[in-house]
Amino acid sequence: MFLHIQFESEVPIYQQIKNQIIRGIALGELKLGEDLPSVRQLASDIGINFHTVNKVYNQLKQEGWVVIHRKSGVMINPELKVEKTPEYIEGLEELLKTVTAEAYLRGVTKEEFIQWIENNYAGYPLREGE
Amino acid sequence: MFLHIQFESEVPIYQQIKNQIIRGIALGELKLGEDLPSVRQLASDIGINFHTVNKVYNQLKQEGWVVIHRKSGVMINPELKVEKTPEYIEGLEELLKTVTAEAYLRGVTKEEFIQWIENNYAGYPLREGE
Amino acid sequence: MFLHIQFESEVPIYQQIKNQIIRGIALGELKLGEDLPSVRQLASDIGINFHTVNKVYNQLKQEGWVVIHRKSGVMINPELKVEKTPEYIEGLEELLKTVTAEAYLRGVTKEEFIQWIENNYAGYPLREGE
Amino acid sequence: MFLHIQFESEVPIYQQIKNQIIRGIALGELKLGEDLPSVRQLASDIGINFHTVNKVYNQLKQEGWVVIHRKSGVMINPELKVEKTPEYIEGLEELLKTVTAEAYLRGVTKEEFIQWIENNYAGYPLREGE
DNA sequence: GTGGTCTAGACCACA
DNA sequence: GTGGTCTAGACCACC
Missing domain, CATH: 1.20.5 (Single alpha-helices involved in coiled-coils or other helix-helix interfaces)
Known part of the structure; x- marks a missing residue:
């Protein structure tokens, strides 16, 4: 994964992860429909608690960036259509x-x-x- | 005063005040050397705790935006020179x-x-x- | 089969299948005594694990919607009589x-x-x- | 508070709380602009962990039912306008x-x-x- | 294996 | 005092 977390930053870890995932989508590094690591996998990679990643994924889901499949985990929303509200x-x-x-x-x-x-x-x- | 505070915002109140003062300086609404309201005055105007305003003024001073005189209160730094670090x-x-x-x-x-x-x-x- | 499964839904897959079978009975699309596909057949049609279908059939049987014969497989209970408990x-x-x-x-x-x-x-x- | 939680229910506790708050708004038992108990207070009243209540309040905020003030806690959104999407x-x-x-x-x-x-x-x- | 829920306790920022 | 964040560990439902 391409995430760089600054643990000493004022910006919460979960926010940094969110930002970088969205940035990854914009840059095309994350393709629509692409799988993201499981909450526990990503948490382990970064060296944080899985609840923190869980929070990220849930917020991204709420805002329409990703979809969470029952079994296969989380993927970038293949029909991504976030709005210019x-x-x-x-x-x-x-x-x-x-x-x-x-x-x-x-x-x-x-x-x-x-x-x-x-x-x-x-x-x-x-x-x-x- | 020209401050508009959104109490339901995610942005902390003290941050909103800081932002608007800096914006006021940039727009020329606040002149260099101009006096700012006293801590208690501003707190009362906005309807918040004066500790919050105190925090704002202290941070603005730390960053060089204002100078605090014992008697005359707080004024926009007449020799404002914040840096592009x-x-x-x-x-x-x-x-x-x-x-x-x-x-x-x-x-x-x-x-x-x-x-x-x-x-x-x-x-x-x-x-x-x- | 007339099943439409939304894999990205919050509703568990097994629940979606159950719902649609019950709806099919109510609408008369599934007649009393009518055979349902075999576990493996239906699982293959939908593209899911056959354990999931198994779970559905067992629950439907428990609740009285279907009967399971050893050889002939699963059929809608010909004497359907679910109760208004x-x-x-x-x-x-x-x-x-x-x-x-x-x-x-x-x-x-x-x-x-x-x-x-x-x-x-x-x-x-x-x-x-x- | 008027909440009745069934701990043995399949419905998650946080969901039950959400449901009952929304029901309370519909029934007029909770007025627009009315304060809700603090997360820790409500959690203590019900006898659950405050994180569970926190989750409820955050979801209600996301969906527009409540607003969370920095200091005064959570209140029913005085300008409640949830949509028939x-x-x-x-x-x-x-x-x-x-x-x-x-x-x-x-x-x-x-x-x-x-x-x-x-x-x-x-x-x-x-x-x-x- | 996956995510979801709940508990418990810590520390922090804000007002 | 308020909510926000993070950790840790448990158990469960689903597939």
């Missing part, structure tokens, strides 16, 4: 207002900032029809 | 990787995303020498 | 309390709800003597 | 097909069944405009 957009805009404000004051130029966005998007496979 | 940059890049990944998967286009950045930066007054 | 009624009432509460809160009107009941019952052949 | 309707219709089929075969008449629905709905306060 107004709530999501609102939260994102709010976040960006905060982030850009501090970045600006710390001397990050608009060009630098946009370059990062460009770089990230460059790593994501194009959508159908684009 | 490597740690800050690293954290920001990490954050953007996570945020853009989910945004991409939810159907936010690169252009949309960049437009928000542009819009935000457009609201920030240019620095001296720019 | 107090325990069953109690469980059903309890279930309906929960279901109607959420339905009401989600905006399902009483009329809508009753219409579904009517529609379902309309599909069930009348019993002898009615 | 197509997925919900589909699941409900599926459930009713299964339930009515067995009920019919066990001798529950349509009239009986509908009477229960009527009785339940009779306990729910009328919506605005009705």
Whole structure:
């Protein structure tokens, strides 16, 4: 697995795992329909308790990223269709207002900032029809 | 004061206040050297415990955003010079990787995303020498 | 066979099979005395482990829905007479309390709800003597 | 608190609590905006572990039934607006097909069944405009 | 083997 | 005081 967990981080472990799985999907490292390790396997790989992984998988399921089969475990939702809801957009805009404000004051130029966005998007496979 | 606190938010109240003060500085709504309300005043305005505001002011001071005078209270640091440290940059890049990944998967286009950045930066007054 | 199994469902596979067989009886699609596929046949059709089908047939037998002959396999109980026990009624009432509460809160009107009941019952052949 | 938990039931404890809270909202026993006991308080009242209650509250929050304030604990969402989504309707219709089929075969008449629905709905306060 | 549930106890962040 | 996180270990249902 490709996960790198920072145990000393303020960000909860389960959140880091969630983030990296979603990032893995965006980058195409995790294909739709691909199996994820079992809760106990992944927990053992990372060296954490399986309940923590369980929490991750359950939240990912709630939000539609993965499906949990009765027996075969967890896989990336083959019919992934997470939505650009107004709530999501609102939260994102709010976040960006905060982030850009501090970045600006710390001397990050608009060009630098946009370059990062460009770089990230460059790593994501194009959508159908684009 | 221009603060809007969402008590039901996941974001801690003290964090919301910090964010909005920093945003206020970036937007020029709070001038360098401008006085902030007293701890008790602001706490009363928002309707929260003054310990929370105290925490905010202390953290803002630690990070160099404000200076605290014994008598005159708290003011925006007239010689504001927060730094673009490597740690800050690293954290920001990490954050953007996570945020853009989910945004991409939810159907936010690169252009949309960049437009928000542009819009935000457009609201920030240019620095001296720019 | 008319079974549609949703492997990603929360409902256990064996439960889905049971439900659909009972529904088939109610709708008259499965006649009393009619043979059901063999354990291995049905398991193979659905693509599941035959132990699962075994479990279903045994439970159906326990509850009186089917009879199992040594040679001829499993058939719908020709003298089907499942009972309206107090325990069953109690469980059903309890279930309906929960279901109607959420339905009401989600905006399902009483009329809508009753219409579904009517529609379902309309599909069930009348019993002898009615 | 008005909760009655059946520890010997097949239904998980956390599910029973969820059901009864939702039922309480529908019946008007729990008003919108009303505080729920703290996780530890409720757990102690029922005689279970607080993690179980925590799970309930988190799921109720995810589904929009309650809001969790940082300090004041959990309250029924004052702006409760759970939706009659197509997925919900589909699941409900599926459930009713299964339930009515067995009920019919066990001798529950349509009239009986509908009477229960009527009785339940009779306990729910009328919506605005009705 | 898989995930789901429940218990128990610890520590932390927040207000 | 509140909820949030993490650990640890048990037992169960399902397949």
